Amino acid sequence: xxxxxxxxxxxxxxxxxxxxxxxxxxxxxxxxxxxxxxxxxxxxxxxxxxxxxxxxxxxxxxxxxxxxxxxxxxxxxxxxxxxxxxxxxxxxxxxxxxxxxxxxxxxxxxxxxxxxxxxxxxxxxxxxxxxxxxxxxxxxxxxxxxxxxxxxxxxxxxxxxxxxxxxxxxxxxxxxxxxxxxxxxxxxxxxxxxxxxxxxxxxxxxxxxxxxxxxxxxxxxxxxxxxxxxxxxxxxxxxxxxxxxxxxxxxxxxxxxxxxxxxxxxxxxxxxxxxxxxxxxxx
Numbered sequence: 001x002x003x004x005x006x007x008x009x010x011x012x013x014x015x016x017x018x019x020x021x022x023x024x025x026x027x028x029x030x031x032x033x034x035x036x037x038x039x040x041x042x043x044x045x046x047x048x049x050x051x052x053x054x055x056x057x058x059x060x061x062x063x064x065x066x067x068x069x070x071x072x073x074x075x076x077x078x079x080x081x082x083x084x085x086x087x088x089x090x091x092x093x094x095x096x097x098x099x100x101x102x103x104x105x106x107x108x109x110x111x112x113x114x115x116x117x118x119x120x121x122x123x124x125x126x127x128x129x130x131x132x133x134x135x136x137x138x139x140x141x142x143x144x145x146x147x148x149x150x151x152x153x154x155x156x157x158x159x160x161x162x163x164x165x166x167x168x169x170x171x172x173x174x175x176x177x178x179x180x181x182x183x184x185x186x187x188x189x190x191x192x193x194x195x196x197x198x199x200x201x202x203x204x205x206x207x208x209x210x211x212x213x214x215x216x217x218x219x220x221x222x223x224x225x226x227x228x229x230x231x232x233x234x235x236x237x238x239x240x241x242x243x244x245x246x247x248x249x250x251x252x253x254x255x256x257x258x259x260x261x262x263x264x265x266x267x268x269x270x271x272x273x274x275x276x277x278x279x280x281x282x283x
Contacts, residue, residue: 027252034245044246054230054247061227062254064145065209069202071149076156076201077194083161084169098154106151110218113147114138117219139221147215152205159204163197203262207255227251 034044048054079098083091101109116123117138127135137143167190175185213228220226225233227247234244 027248030241030245031249031252032245033242034249037242044242045249048243048246048250057225057227057230058250060141060224061210064141064148064226065206067145068148068152068209069206071145072153072156072205073198073202075149076153076160077198080157080160080164083157084164084167098157101151101154106214109151110147110215113143113150113215113219117143117146138219139224141220141224144216144220144224144226147219148209148212151215152208155208156201156205159201160194160197163200164194167193199262199265203258206258210251210255 035041037044079094083094086094115121117136118124119136119138121138123137124135137146169190171189171193172182172185175189176182180188211228212226213232216224216226217229217232220229222229231244231247231251234240234247
């Protein structure tokens, strides 16, 4: 047992070293510079939070990420639920549809969206058919949101399916045998048990959406910039590493805060679900 633990500890050292060198060290340097340049203190953070443009960009970024979560959840939950209902063959086919985007590079998908959303493209033609003449979604927040949702939807579906597949569907049959109809059984028995998966998948999609850079850069416009574009602009054009570090630190704190909220919200749900299941087993 001791040898096994020692071997496991040694085996994980290379992975920890890679994380420390290529992830934690750069983050530490960026945060350090944000506190020490041009002089030690919280000046960069105070300046960033006092800038109306920066606050507007932060608000737009969080709003876009929040809407992306809502849309992905509305589309992904029924699809993930369907995956738990169909047979093995149909599940494989549906899973292939979910995994196909992972087999295509992000750049290729983004350029495909540029072709779809540009003036005179297929989306404009469809909107014109329904009476919305001369509508171009490229360069708008709506176009960026569509692309982000398409890219992040597989993450929502896969995470949700993992959570939904672990729920014992016999509880639905038991609820219906006690007089509940299908909808009431779903809302009172199945849905509460799926909430931890909903929180986890929503947090994953939200955090990924916060850091999007390529998609808003190519599809959006400077007027609809997100926080990652502003950070990139400060580094590439202004060479303001301290200011970019402060914005990165604010984004990191927001992400960690979201993780904390999700953990605090999921833990009571899991305990409640465990007690409900245990109580059902005793009965």
